[in-house]
Amino acid sequence: MAGVNELYSIGDVARRTGLSVSAIRFYADEGVVAPTGHTEGGFRLYDVHAIARLELVRTLRDLGAGLDDIRRVLGAQTTLHALAVAHLRLVEDQLR
Numbered sequence: 001m002a003g004v005n006e007l008y009s010i011g012d013v014a015r016r017t018g019l020s021v022s023a024i025r026f027y028a029d030e031g032v033v034a035p036t037g038h039t040e041g042g043f044r045l046y047d048v049h050a051i052a053r054l055e056l057v058r059t060l061r062d063l064g065a066g067l068d069d070i071r072r073v074l075g076a077q078t079t080l081h082a083l084a085v086a087h088l089r090l091v092e093d094q095l096r
Contacts, residue, residue: 006047007037008045008047008051010024010044010045013046013050016051017051018058024046024054025044027057030067032070032074033046033050036050056074
């Protein structure tokens with residue numbers, strides 16, 4: 001079993017989360033989910049907490065959330081429930 005302090009390469013994180021390596025780099029570059037550390041060679045490393053945040057990012061993207069919405073959820077400026085309600089209202093408006 002993986003330890004809480006274990007660090008994973010970006011390729012391992014991509015396999016675990018279902019996100020592409022380029023998407024993970026994008027979210028890191030945009031300040032959404034920062035790498036936990038770097039190797040001596042400069043490669044990004046992620047811990048289980050960062051992986052959990054990236055899995056939430058993937059779920060939010062699958063639900064149609066934009067980058068600003070994702071930032072608000074991760075920054076605790078809004079709740080996942082509030083975002084889901086707003087998204088549901090948008091879908092209902094589109095169906096009318």
